[in-house]
Amino acid sequence: xxxxxxxxxxMLVASLPALxxxxxxxxxxxxxxxxxxxxxxxxxxDAEVTAQVAQYFSRSPESLDKTDEQVIARYHELMxxxxxxxxxxxxxxxxxxxxxxxxxxxxxxxxxxxxxxxxPADPLAEQIRKHWSTPNFGLRGSYRWLEDFAKHYDxxxxxxxxxxxxxxxxxxxxxxxxxxxxxxxxxxAYLVRWEIVxxxxxxxxxxxKARFHNLVEETLGEYAKPV
Amino acid sequence: MGDTFWLMLGWAGIYAPLFLGALGSIFGxxxxxxxxxxxxxxxxxxxxxxxxxxxxxxxxxxYGIVVMLTLNRQVTIETAPGLFxxxxxxxxxxxxxxxxxxxxxxxxxxxxxxKPEIFGLSAAPAxxxxxxxxxxxxxxxxxxxxxxxxxxx
Numbered sequence: 001x002x003x004x005x006x007x008x009x010x011m012l013v014a015s016l017p018a019l020x021x022x023x024x025x026x027x028x029x030x031x032x033x034x035x036x037x038x039x040x041x042x043x044x045x046d047a048e049v050t051a052q053v054a055q056y057f058s059r060s061p062e063s064l065d066k067t068d069e070q071v072i073a074r075y076h077e078l079m080x081x082x083x084x085x086x087x088x089x090x091x092x093x094x095x096x097x098x099x100x101x102x103x104x105x106x107x108x109x110x111x112x113x114x115x116x117x118x119x120p121a122d123p124l125a126e127q128i129r130k131h132w133s134t135p136n137f138g139l140r141g142s143y144r145w146l147e148d149f150a151k152h153y154d155x156x157x158x159x160x161x162x163x164x165x166x167x168x169x170x171x172x173x174x175x176x177x178x179x180x181x182x183x184x185x186x187x188x189a190y191l192v193r194w195e196i197v198x199x200x201x202x203x204x205x206x207x208x209k210a211r212f213h214n215l216v217e218e219t220l221g222e223y224a225k226p227v
Numbered sequence: 228m229g230d231t232f233w234l235m236l237g238w239a240g241i242y243a244p245l246f247l248g249a250l251g252s253i254f255g256x257x258x259x260x261x262x263x264x265x266x267x268x269x270x271x272x273x274x275x276x277x278x279x280x281x282x283x284x285x286x287x288x289x290y291g292i293v294v295m296l297t298l299n300r301q302v303t304i305e306t307a308p309g310l311f312x313x314x315x316x317x318x319x320x321x322x323x324x325x326x327x328x329x330x331x332x333x334x335x336x337x338x339x340x341x342k343p344e345i346f347g348l349s350a351a352p353a354x355x356x357x358x359x360x361x362x363x364x365x366x367x368x369x370x371x372x373x374x375x376x377x378x379x380x
Contacts, residue, residue, distance in 0.1 A: 008258070010259075010262040011264050013265065013337065014262040014263070014336060014337045015264075015268040015269050016269070018341040181337075182258075182262070182333060
């Protein structure tokens, strides 16, 4: 489909199907290919901003097993190149969440506190080091999801722990999405929420596939092996 | 700056309701029309009512034409200030009502695309904005009746 780029966002926003009320409420309402096609309606400068979001997701700190230092280096690189406040908010919150989870895992593994600092005199890093032995680093007020995450993590329920993180992000971006209607910010908020639904559903699909294979193997034993 | 300036303002006042009303309709219909086109990419039926909703802000141009015809008379130094004031102020009201009605229509189209059953209700904000345009229109006509006739139009 050939489309003419336009600064107006009415057509693009109206062409995007509604996302489910909850991130775990169903499948993604629009495929990645169709979404990419719709985004061709954007002007080149706006397309650059959405490309940054897409790029961030494609090489998200959580998606790769990077060290904290690598995550922080990438954070600074992205913050330097991002002009949109919403994209910066996305990078900031995701990086903080990633570092917090990394600190949490270190704590549970009985390791020493992390040495990273996101910025000079970083209050979060300071708080974590100072309250290393306090449950959830005394961050319950600022990061309420951490307590729920810890409960699931300690119980070995990784899907539940992942759900807590996704839920927190979903609620944050749903609030942001409510502030905008036919603007670039509305498009960014849509993309971020779409990505959450996509990740959750694909994760479930993967888990479902694994469960199915286990079930087949349990039932058929050696006959389950491919011929 | 003498009589010519005031006469020019008088003429501007006569044409202003149509000019500003049409400008508002352009903005409003454009916004709602684009939303309708976007929505049509995502729905399989009900295209007609989406396009119909996007045409709602065109009524302000019609109101502008009527006010312009009512104001149309010989422009003199006595009639010019009144023509300017009524024409421009009613025109500004028509412009904004059409423009923002277009935004209401775009939102209604977006909402009704996902929930067709709320079509009527979602158009209510646009209808309310239309009501304000009607006020501006009616009272422009009433106030214009008090202007000096200024001879044949």
